[in-house]
Amino acid sequence: MIHSMSTDLIQRLRLAGYKITPPRLAVLEVIQREGEHLNPQEILEQAQMIHAQTGRATVYRTLELLTQLGIVRPIYVGDNGPTYIRADGAHHHLVCSRCGRIVEFDACDADSMGCELETRFGFRITSHLLEFYGICPQCQATDASCSAETMADLPD
Amino acid sequence: MIHSMSTDLIQRLRLAGYKITPPRLAVLEVIQREGEHLNPQEILEQAQMIHAQTGRATVYRTLELLTQLGIVRPIYVGDNGPTYIRADGAHHHLVCSRCGRIVEFDACDADSMGCELETRFGFRITSHLLEFYGICPQCQATDASCSAETMADLPD
DNA sequence: CTCTTTAATGAGAATTATTCTCATTTGCTC
DNA sequence: GAGCAAATGAGAATAATTCTCATTAAAGAG
Missing domain, CATH: 3.30.1490.190 (Ferric-uptake regulator, C-terminal dimerisarion domain)
Structure with a gap:
């Protein structure tokens, strides 16, 4: 898998004991790249462009994981559902x-x-x-x- | 209907052209009273103590209305769904x-x-x-x- | 006070978003 | 490369929210 992503974040995942998998890399990549205001649906779609088999449930699971690790966080703007942004x-x-x-x-x-x-x-x-x-x-x-x-x- | 509520808020509703109805009074009362962090389900339950027939859809509709009027607003804390608080x-x-x-x-x-x-x-x-x-x-x-x-x- | 108009309502169906389940796959360690 | 547990995808299940529509009732006029 080719990914041009911050080794640092990958390290954080690994150090916390999580496996480095294509869907996780894809979601991470999408959020790093866009940075702003993507909802789970959009994240799924973009992640699938990177790793076609990415499933919806995995996106939710990954977002939860990345939130826990303080890498992303949900943000609620207006009356739309949650969108995710980089936590910094x-x-x-x-x-x-x-x-x-x-x-x-x-x-x-x-x-x-x-x-x-x-x-x-x-x-x-x-x-x-x-x-x-x-x-x-x-x-x-x-x-x-x-x-x-x-x-x-x-x-x- | 007995309600010990801010005539001011009722006026705001009326002036904006909305009718003063028992479910609206009930929701308003609940939010005024509790003030903090009630989700739609809880608001429904408490509103029903004031006006038993209050329906769920009406609670959602009323919350939307009161949000538009700047009387309440949703707030997202942690990973729970929306809760409503007074907008001030x-x-x-x-x-x-x-x-x-x-x-x-x-x-x-x-x-x-x-x-x-x-x-x-x-x-x-x-x-x-x-x-x-x-x-x-x-x-x-x-x-x-x-x-x-x-x-x-x-x-x- | 009664009538009329029309917004508001409640019930439940429909939709949408999210979580769960489970059989299968796949990182990672040795 | 073998073994093991974590991670996955598909779709079922659940939860949350919105919509539909027949009925009710608030507000203003007379």
């Missing part, structure tokens, strides 16, 4: 409660807080998620007036 | 990737960031969620050594 790195979202619109931002003070929390609770912190919830400008405009747009939001 | 107020978690342990903390710099983001993106922000992911002290201890505890985490 931070995520910052503004989420509109009304329409579900998501805006990303960077710049975040959380890292310094993270350090403090590491000391305080003894966690070894690898990443964070900071989400603000509210109403986006567009939806505010809609709410404010009693125009046709407003009507569109009322029950049919 | 902040939530701060330390989540262990390995064992799923959750520690709550308060004190959070996010509010000032929230103000800045309101200006920058025009959102009207009502709450936030800040989660740090990492490995809890217990799991670190397990990882570090090659003791019996470590064995327990390896594949059977």
Whole structure:
């Protein structure tokens, strides 16, 4: 099997006592490559391009395993099901409660807080998620007036 | 129907053009009362104590509605399904990737960031969620050594 | 207070997502 | 390369959520 993947991650799997198998490599590869917001179905499809026989159950099992190992983690955005992302790195979202619109931002003070929390609770912190919830400008405009747009939001 | 609930919320429903019905009042009451981390099944059960005929589909429909209105929002903790909380107020978690342990903390710099983001993106922000992911002290201890505890985490 | 309109409801069917089962395969160690 | 247990794939089973539709009832008009 050809794989151009971080030997480091493979080592982590091996050291934790797990076998290095084609489906696991495929899932790992997919998540490393895309990095963002793939749901189990999409991960299955992409993994099958790498290792055609990959089964759905194995994808779920692998995602659970990689989550346990702190390599990936599920993230819930809007009202979709879970998607998986690399467990390192931070995520910052503004989420509109009304329409579900998501805006990303960077710049975040959380890292310094993270350090403090590491000391305080003894966690070894690898990443964070900071989400603000509210109403986006567009939806505010809609709410404010009693125009046709407003009507569109009322029950049919 | 007897309900000792925030007239304010009822007004918001009414103003948005929705009818005030017993199941909606029941769900609203349950979420107001408990406030935290109830899943749809639990909300159904508790709502039925208030209004016995409440149906499951209606609970889902009401949760969707209340989410749209920014009154509640779903939150995903660990690998359980969604639970619903009041949309106001902040939530701060330390989540262990390995064992799923959750520690709550308060004190959070996010509010000032929230103000800045309101200006920058025009959102009207009502709450936030800040989660740090990492490995809890217990799991670190397990990882570090090659003791019996470590064995327990390896594949059977 | 009664009537009318139409949103909302409950029951259960249908769908979708996830987990489980088990016979078979395959990494890994020696 | 032989042995062993972990890992796998297929599909069954389960759980969670959404949809359908006939019926009910909330809200406004008169």
